[in-house]
Structure formats: C-alpha cells, structure tokens
Amino acid sequence: MRRHLGLTIFASALAAGAVMMTSPSFAASSNVIIGIQREAADLHEKTNNFDEEPVLSGGEIRFLENRGSIGQQLSAVIRSGDGHVIVVDGGQEADEEHLLSAIREAGGVVDAWLVTHPQADHVGGLYAMLRDHRQDVDIRGIYYNFFEYDWYREVDPEESGMVAALMEQLSGFDQTRLHPDAGLGTEVVLSDCLSFRVLNDPVRTDGAYAVNSSGLMYDIYVNGKHLIILGDMGETVGDRLIADLPIRDITCDYVQMSHHGQDGVSEMFYRMLQPVNCIWPTTDWIYHVENINTRFRTVLTKNWISKLNVQNNYITIGDDVIIR
Numbered sequence: 001m002r003r004h005l006g007l008t009i010f011a012s013a014l015a016a017g018a019v020m021m022t023s024p025s026f027a028a029s030s031n032v033i034i035g036i037q038r039e040a041a042d043l044h045e046k047t048n049n050f051d052e053e054p055v056l057s058g059g060e061i062r063f064l065e066n067r068g069s070i071g072q073q074l075s076a077v078i079r080s081g082d083g084h085v086i087v088v089d090g091g092q093e094a095d096e097e098h099l100l101s102a103i104r105e106a107g108g109v110v111d112a113w114l115v116t117h118p119q120a121d122h123v124g125g126l127y128a129m130l131r132d133h134r135q136d137v138d139i140r141g142i143y144y145n146f147f148e149y150d151w152y153r154e155v156d157p158e159e160s161g162m163v164a165a166l167m168e169q170l171s172g173f174d175q176t177r178l179h180p181d182a183g184l185g186t187e188v189v190l191s192d193c194l195s196f197r198v199l200n201d202p203v204r205t206d207g208a209y210a211v212n213s214s215g216l217m218y219d220i221y222v223n224g225k226h227l228i229i230l231g232d233m234g235e236t237v238g239d240r241l242i243a244d245l246p247i248r249d250i251t252c253d254y255v256q257m258s259h260h261g262q263d264g265v266s267e268m269f270y271r272m273l274q275p276v277n278c279i280w281p282t283t284d285w286i287y288h289v290e291n292i293n294t295r296f297r298t299v300l301t302k303n304w305i306s307k308l309n310v311q312n313n314y315i316t317i318g319d320d321v322i323i324r
C-alpha cells in the first residue's frame, strides 16, 4: 500500500502545474469542508480477482489505469464470454497505445462504444482512435448524447477544445454507426451474454460541474453480472435523477465509482444502489489524499463505502483492474 507516495506525486503534480489539474472535472468546490481531518477507511483494495473462481464465464471487465500520464481517466473494455466487446469512454488521449492494445487483446472489434460525457479524461481515447486507428479498430456503434458545442464552450471553456475535436472526428465517421440520441429507453442487446441500457437522459445545468452531471449512466450486463457506469455524475443532479432511475430494477454487482471516487454522487445514491463490488477509476494522487481539507475528498467516499456491505474494492493503481 503506497499511501504516502500519492501525496508526493500530488505535490509534484501541483508544483509542475500538471495538465490534469486544469480539468474542470476537478474545479475547486465551493463547499470545501474545512477544519476536519478524518482517517480513511481501509477498504482492502485489489486490482483483480485472479485469486477467486472466475465469475464472468469467460468474459472480462477491464478498467485501464492511465499509463500515458498521471492524470485520472475512465476507460473500460468489457468482453463477454462469446466475444462481444463494449468500450466505456476510452480515457485520456495520452493513454492511446494502452487502449489500442486492450482493444486488440479483446479481438479488435468494438460492438458498442459508450460515452458518458465529452471531457478529455473520458473521450480523449475515443478521439485518438478515430484520428489514428480507424483501420486498426472496427467500431460498430458509438452511443452518446451531447448538447450543442456552444453550451460546452460557455460552461467549460478549458475543455471545449476536446469537444470540438471529437465532434469533428465524429462528423467524418460512418454516420450509420453513430447513435447521438442515446438516453432513457435506449437498450441494446449485442448477444445473450452482453447487453446494455442507458439509465438517464442528459441534464443541462450550469456551474463548475455542469459537464460532469450532463453525462449518461449505463447498466451493462455481461455474463450474468451487472456493471453500473456512473461517469462523473455529481451529487445534485444525481440525487434528482434517483427519482427517475429504475432503482429497484437495478442489480449492481459492480459500480464504477463516480468522478474517480470523490465529489461524485451522494452517499444516499450509493446506499440505494447497494453495490456488491466497487471499481475506482482513480490514481494514486487522488485515492490516497487523506486530508479532507483538500479539494480531493476521496476519504469521504471511502468512509461511505466502508459502511456498505461491499465485498471488493478494485482500484486502477499499479495495474489495470481485471475481473474475470
């Protein structure tokens, strides 16, 4: 466990003015809690389930650690036992080669590429695939729901460059493979072993977390297990959406922790989901910050999760998370 190394990297990243610190995903919160320092719960983290019996009947859930930079990302490649593949988001552009190799290891054909929201730590990898690897990766469907470009430029000017770049790549892609109106009611069955549904329509708000909370959430079924993707969904919109979510109809064998495990959806949201396993698409410098005075409040989420009956916490630190 490299608890203090994370703080070192975090400090170094701050000193270097690291790129990811400028991401509006981590814009300063207006309600930072001050004067409290709590000890984080020990969640007995791991990166894979290789020491257990396989649970996915030949399928695999893989969340990629970012090897191209030290930034956070959400990038997942999900392969069913019968060889169908879903990619979620795709992570940072800098992690392009890692993503390409993970897709190739899964067979090189992506049946469905699911996008939560168009920020660089989520769609940079998709942008890179469309720009550099159209001949290498057969993407048969891209599911997303974006607002018009001017909205992103207004609420999130620093990240709007990626939005424009991605939109340009999508405009030159086979239009019959694009699904730009994904939302509540979208359900796609790729095989008996792999399917997904979208859990919400995008919500238009303002403020620092507007783009995070404009994202889509997904329920992915793979070989008998359900993986819930939350993207970077925030507390306010998340709580509002709970009323519309088919929450009693949701089985949550695995949940992707919102917003990289901190400042995402609320404790109530996680309590309603009742996840059996949590997957944290995080980094050392986000996950191991234990001082609640920082804007990175992973410690709060860890404490919430410690109170639930979660069996395993998988973290993308030191290796990809791989569940088979």
Ligand SMILES: [Fe+2]
Residues within 6 Å of the ligand: 025, 072, 073, 074, 119, 121, 122, 232, 259, 260
């Ligand atoms: Fe993010």
